[in-house]
Amino acid sequence: MSTSTLAVARGATPGAGDAVPPARRVKSLSGLLPFLRPYRGRIALALLFLLLAAAATLVLPVALKSLIDDGLVGSGPGAQLMALRGHFLALFAVGAALGVFSAARFYMVSWIGERVTADLRNAVYAHVVRQSPEFFETTQTGEVLSRLTTDTTLVQTVVGSSLSLGLRNTVMGLGALGMLVVTNPWVMSQVLGILVLVVLPSLYVGRRVRRLSRASQDRVADTSAIAAEVLGAIPVVQSYTQEAREAQRFARATEAAFEVARRRTRVRSLLVAFMITATFGALLWGLYQGTQAVLAGRISAGHLGQTVVYVIILVGSIAVLSEVYGDLLRAAGATERLMELLAARSPVAEPAQPVPLPPSRGGAAVTLSHVTFHYPSRPQVAALADFTLDVRPGETVALVGPSGAGKSTVFQLLLRFYDAQQGTVAIDGVPVGAVALHELRRRIGIVPQDSVIFSADAMDNIRYGRPDASDDEVVAAARAAFAHDFITALPDGYRTFLGERGVRLSGGQRQRIAIARAMLKNPPLLLLDEATSALDAESERVVQAALEAAMADRTTIVIAHRLATVQRADRIVVMDGGRIVDSGTHAELVARGGLYARLAAMQFGRDG
Template identity: 35%
Template sequence: MARQRLNSGNAAEKELPKAKINRQSINNISRLIAYIKPYRGKFIAALVFLFLSSLVGLAFPSFLGALIDTALGKHNNGFLPTTIQGILLLAFIVLFSQAFVSFFRILWFVQVAERSLADIRRDTYFKLITLPMNFFSNRRVGELNSRISADLSQVQDTLTTTIAEMIRQLVLLVGGIIFMAVISKKLAIALLIILPVLVVVAIFFGRFIRKISRQAQDKLAESNTIVEETLQGIANVKAFVNESFEASRYQKNIQEVAGIAISGAKYRGMFVSFIVFCMFGAIVAVVGYGCLLVSQHELTVGELFKFALYAVFVGSAMGSFPDLYANVQKAVGASERVLEILAEQGEEISIDEIDNTIKQKITGNLSFNNVIFAYPSRPEITVLKDISFDAAAGQKVAIVGPSGSGKSTMAALILQFYHPQSGNLSFDGKPASEYSLTDIRNQVAIVPQDVMLFGGSILENIAYGKLSATKDEIIKAAQRANADQFIMSFPEGYDTIVGERGVKLSGGQRQRIAIARALLKNPSILILDEATSSLDSESERLVQEALEELMKNRTSIIIAHRLSTIREADKIIVLEKGNIIESGSHQELVANEQGLYRYLSRLQFDVSS
């Protein structure tokens, strides 16, 4: 049922939340608008052209009114020509000028918006991928992806369309009111008394109807969830003979959907009736009053026509502002969520560090010095308790222990995904803090239990270990990893697409590609995190041979459940509940009759063998 409630909210979540517009929110969005600064020349020019095109748009009712008056023998045209031909010629000149200005206004607005948004996306994405691992442990991938997609798309729409449209509608609103007042103060006052009241009522009515529509969407999403869950678990439904229960549950839900929809239809009908009667009634009343003024020779027919067109401009501008303001609210809310990411403290990695040049070489000596660590998301649980050990360059050090003892946490600390609350790690006798993050990670490689491959080709996945590698280097690494033979068995060879997360390959094949990637990287320190635990016997043999090649002449930290794979390790560290309880070679540890290692060994193979 919890899942049902979660899914039922999906329809409501499709609308981005709106933020209140205040001084703080304006300050926030101004930080994103600062990205326009490199393109401010075009932006200012686009604003000027926007203002000009809006002003020119206000001239057309005057042209049409002048044409009507001239056709009727009136010549009260102000600055316009007194002939129909002259008015038409001037109108087409102005129309061409507006078309010219509008083209560059739209082009420049889009250029500025797209380029500034590309800069924001670049910085947001880079900030995301350089945030510490703890940030990702507290958030869902879908949520973070929406920051770059939906949130920034909302900001993009506001920059490209909403701001320009607000300025245009504001010019039309103010200009329309001024022109109406110039034509007839009496008509302008009459319209401005009626129109704002009708617009406000229509806005509130519209919001109420949208609320009912969202309720119907929520209920419909809930009914779709029932269908989805029932069909996914159809075997259970049939096994427990609950077809009637599911049918009645669905029927009850869709009846509620129908009830809400019918209720909404009543209000929509009332709304349409209100618009038809009040809005059009108001226009008819004002036009009727205008006709009275025409009959009293206070207005000409052309002036009444001009007034009607300006009234349409003013009315449409008033009606558009609520939606435009709502879009700005959404953009403010979206910008705040993007700024939350940009304000996070990221790892010290520069966006220009793409060549992975190593500045401080690590030979492979590794030490844990009184390390105490708890995950920031669970500070009350100490995962590692005063851990100290040394791994000399070229040594094979195995870490074993029950699940949850802290083995994988030690791997995360070596890679500097996290930092201990007390104590430190050192490489070649120097604290990790004296090395740059990129230097450490460039010289440490990990082969995990669950290998994640990218959706490209096998060649690209191996090359991820060294982006500058030649194809010959990649093939040589694959041969050393026992991967070349199965790769060449595919019709496309190294150009074979592995599918999302490598789903087209078996577990053993993915492991060997990961080993080839690590070989290509040629690290000083290697971490093997349960690298063979989920493989069948034949795959494990091939992978183990590849791992032996990978571990040659480099410090290797081997995290393993299968103790048979670590018998030849130079040192075995036994962890239990975050403490090192034993340390030594395989022979030394199995000789300890009370030791945990001997107990674990008995569970897996005969100690006497």
């Protein structure tokens, strides 16, 4: 799907979501060459078997001519019987060779197809997971999944089957045509002239089939995007009783995909019918001329039989090639879509010469100096405007303020999910843009507001913070996050499967798993984004105590709307409209009577 088409499908301005400039869009299957190149030896072997199988097929008519002219004509009964045995043995040998070479060709091309598809799928997935969040602002997850599944399956069909069939039938068709030209030069010169008239309109119609094939894949991707979005929000869909509406929306997308596929199939069917009918008519004309030559005594019966078989091979090859041509057109569209993903370049790039971070002692120093930042999807609104913040090693700083004040944006810039348009963001005195992404993010632990739980057991979910951690270290982190008791109460303890997105846990339990994951990582900089928002009062107290213990000897930045969780911070920074409007301790801010005092009065008054 072209990115401009994606933008239109999502209701955006055409071109606004373009991830790949038009000049870089891949227009053919040549995008697969880098994935085929490592298997040159196997491809050469597959081509050898293909040629041998085609050669065996082309030898059959010659053997048949010999059988008719030498085995059935002109000899006595005894000599005929011996000659027939020899000819039939020769035919069997040719058939056996054809079977062996065809089987070898099938295995080799099938292996290549499976291997290339797996490599392509891995490459696309590995590339996509390295994209910055800006990429996912303009690209739906369901569309990416469609490209990883449907499109790669089409490529597999072509590389592992259709391409081989096309090459084999091309060789056999050209071989049969060559033999017909050699044995019947005058007649076949007429036939070739007719075939040229067949090919030219076929190429024109083929381009239309390719466009419709691409459009068909786009519509299928739309259905995948809808399904991924809705299935990921089933509780919301069902709580608002929108099941029927979502089913209708999916059905409309499916019908749109069917309609484009129907148009593609209709055009492709007309193309196949035209090619086969015109080719068959041209070759029948050649056969008619051949029968006249036999009657006139200019050629033998065996010669005519040989010609008939070559005509059958040629017509069959053209019929297969017309089908393969349609498959190639569909795969070309799928390849373009996959290459678009691979060509996408994240605006957050690794530095050419990374600067190492100095050793961390007692936490990390954080500096944001005169930072101005606009999200790519909201270029007119500054999320941060001339924002300056210094956090000392080991200090705990709380960011508070109304929604949209820019608190979470500070975290996004520290993790370098985005780059600021102006100003400097630095950790331990080194600008984050100069540090290798892996080293930068290795020093930062984050507990997000919406805890992410993977489809794995509790042990693996916590170990995600540090994959090389031992079981004892995982349990220690769970104890520190007050998650040990509820985990051991699960049916299989730490080996209990938590379900997709942690559906078997409560919100507070998911949050404690996320906190344990961050504690296990043990980073010098800890980012807490509403880390206790999903906990009840009792759980919040125990987890808050665990968090305070985890904050020791490290720098911590806390985002919290519940001001009770930040009162003991070393410093509270009040934000509004992407700027710092006040700073101080809880008592100082309340005494000054500004925005923080109003927020505190509303919240504590309400809580009381």
